[in-house]
Amino acid sequence: MALVRYSPFSLTRTFDQLFDSFFDQNLTNFVGSDQFVSQPSVNIVEGPDKFRIEMAAPGYDKNDFQIELDNDVLTISVQKQEEQVNEDENFVRREFNYTSFQRSFQLPETVAPEQINAHYENGVLVIDLPKKEEAKEKPARKIDVK
Secondary structure: OOOOOOOOHHHHHHHHHHHHHHHHHHOOHHOOOEEEEEEEOOOEEOOOOEEEEEEOOOOOOOEEEEEEEEOOOEEEEEEEEEEEEEEEEOOOEEEEEEEEEEEEEEOOOOOOOOEEEEEEEOOOEEEEEOOOHHHHHOOOOOOOOO
């Protein structure tokens, strides 16, 4: 067993440093940092005549989304800037909040790129990716032997 010299000042100093460092940092350093911001969740559904991408992105406006198709890569991105002003007695604090993300998807060759459409409703961005006619599933048929 090792003996360690006890110094009440070192314990107090450590507590003070912890207390000061917590209140010196802005709370958005914890809450708004990139460590805690994640990509929006996405569902991809395949139907007989189309694919559908559903992206959960609440709190946006339909004009916040940029959707681009380049060489069979569909890219969905958002860059939104909000400014909040809090005034309290003699203190004015401004917080700038930048929210952005980007998701890219490699589309299969079976998608008809000229027919892609999107809509945003109730916090969900839905992108319909219709299949080319030759890629649609054909019903099974019986072939008679002659």
